[in-house]
Amino acid sequence: MNCRHCHEPLVHTFLDLGFAPPSNAYLSEGDLNKPEVYYPLKVNVCNSCLLVQTEDHAKADVLFTPEYAYFSSTSASWLDHAKRYSDMIIKKLGLNSQSFVIEVASNDGYLLKNFAQAGIPCLGIEPTDSTAAVAEQLGIPVLHEFFSEVLGKSLAREGKQADLIIGNNVYAHVPDINDFTKGMKDALKPGGSITLEFPHLMRLIEQVQFDTVYHEHFSYLSLHTVCSIFSALGLRVWDVEEIPTHGGSLRVYGCHEDDARKTDQSVCVLLGQETACGLQTLNTYVDFQPRADKIKNDLLAFLIEKKQHGKKILAYGAAAKGNTLLNYAGVKPDLIPFVCDAAPAKQGQFMPGSHIPILPPERLIQAKPDYVLILPWNIASEVKLQNALLKRNGARFVTVVPELAIS
Numbered sequence: 276m277n278c279r280h281c282h283e284p285l286v287h288t289f290l291d292l293g294f295a296p297p298s299n300a301y302l303s304e305g306d307l308n309k310p311e312v313y314y315p316l317k318v319n320v321c322n323s324c325l326l327v328q329t330e331d332h333a334k335a336d337v338l339f340t341p342e343y344a345y346f347s348s349t350s351a352s353w354l355d356h357a358k359r360y361s362d363m364i365i366k367k368l369g370l371n372s373q374s375f376v377i378e379v380a381s382n383d384g385y386l387l388k389n390f391a392q393a394g395i396p397c398l399g400i401e402p403t404d405s406t407a408a409v410a411e412q413l414g415i416p417v418l419h420e421f422f423s424e425v426l427g428k429s430l431a432r433e434g435k436q437a438d439l440i441i442g443n444n445v446y447a448h449v450p451d452i453n454d455f456t457k458g459m460k461d462a463l464k465p466g467g468s469i470t471l472e473f474p475h476l477m478r479l480i481e482q483v484q485f486d487t488v489y490h491e492h493f494s495y496l497s498l499h500t501v502c503s504i505f506s507a508l509g510l511r512v513w514d515v516e517e518i519p520t521h522g523g524s525l526r527v528y529g530c531h532e533d534d535a536r537k538t539d540q541s542v543c544v545l546l547g548q549e550t551a552c553g554l555q556t557l558n559t560y561v562d563f564q565p566r567a568d569k570i571k572n573d574l575l576a577f578l579i580e581k582k583q584h585g586k587k588i589l590a591y592g593a594a595a596k597g598n599t600l601l602n603y604a605g606v607k608p609d610l611i612p613f614v615c616d617a618a619p620a621k622q623g624q625f626m627p628g629s630h631i632p633i634l635p636p637e638r639l640i641q642a643k644p645d646y647v648l649i650l651p652w653n654i655a656s657e658v659k660l661q662n663a664l665l666k667r668n669g670a671r672f673v674t675v676v677p678e679l680a681i682s
């Protein structure tokens with residue numbers, strides 16, 4: 276396979292997690308008696324442009340099925356994040372009723388509704404019909420398509436170039452990052468801005484967040500790689516911020532290469548930090564696997580030891596990252612009998628691969644566990660607060676990233 280950005284042959288492995296089913300392929304009871312499809316879950320690093328990327332085995336249409344539908348508006352903290360971003364960017368760019376905003380992967384309108392309410396014309400792009408329909412009910416126009424260069428060109432032809440193109444947690448999830456970037460270039464008005472949010476590779480490496488690797492997550496991005504992709508395709512990063520979402524993300528601001536705006540000092544500062552963290556050195560990438568393996572081994576040793584001592588261990592949060600961790604470690608219901616999740620759509624289903632049943636959170640209280648493994652470590656403090664009763668009943672909380680911790 277060749278690099279998706281610069282097309283050099285890929286010869287260096289960043290992380291090999293064996294075989295796993297797609298992390299969002301939750302199973303019904305009936306599915307448990309059927310065969311399950313596993314794909315290699317392997318991530319390479321390009322030794323020429325240092326783009327970290329999954330190997331292409333599972334195709335996007337297998338990964339993003341209609342059942343995949345996740346409604347962004349179900350998360351209160353995500354809605355708050357979207358509102359704060361909207362208020363900030365409207366002010367920062369001086370957007371008004373004469374402006375035009377496009378959001379790629381607009382989901383159920385969780386974000387664009389803030390622009391619509393401010394009287395700013397907007398357009399969502401969202402291939403999943405069920406979520407797009409919710410946005411349309413809010414009065415937000417939506418194109419039911421995947422974003423691409425072809426779509427960017429057609430928007431430009433129709434005079435629909437945007438003053439602002441938003442891509443929150445979509446850039447790392449597109450299979451063809453060059454095509455997507457060309458589409459943004461075409462759909463961007465002269466003088467317009469792009470903002471993209473994605474998990475920061477520097478945090479993934481520093482904090483050993485190897486469980487954020489899954490098939491749908493095609494690219495693992497640093498500011499360096501985004502700057503090179505932008506610059507190769509006629510765009511420029513003019514500002515960047517670090518934000519706390521997903522264990523540490525970047526919000527990158529883009530414009531046309533020849534835009535009059537000066538590049539903010541923050542870009543140079545963060546590029547320097549990445550270099551200091553070794554992100555421009557191939558060895559940093561090829562040394563990552565043993566650090567991930569240690570976390571997996573520590574988890575297994577903990578689960579086996581506690582089980583041998585007759586302790587009951589349950590899990591909280593049927594998140595995608597939990598599936599990566601449990602499947603890499605080969606954990607099955609004998610070690611963790613069930614996982615609880617607050618999302619009603621997941622309750623009654625089973626985790627892909629591990630086949631651990633997903634139950635409502637009240638079952639956790641009834642079961643009186645000795646330990647509760649919190650799988651989505653990025654919301655661990657929120658989970659601990661909401662489940663303080665468990666702790667009063669003697670349970671202890673366990674997280675494994677960046678290292679095994681019991682509290």
Ligand SMILES: [Zn+2]
Binds near residue numbers: 278281321323326
């Ligand atoms: Zn490359």
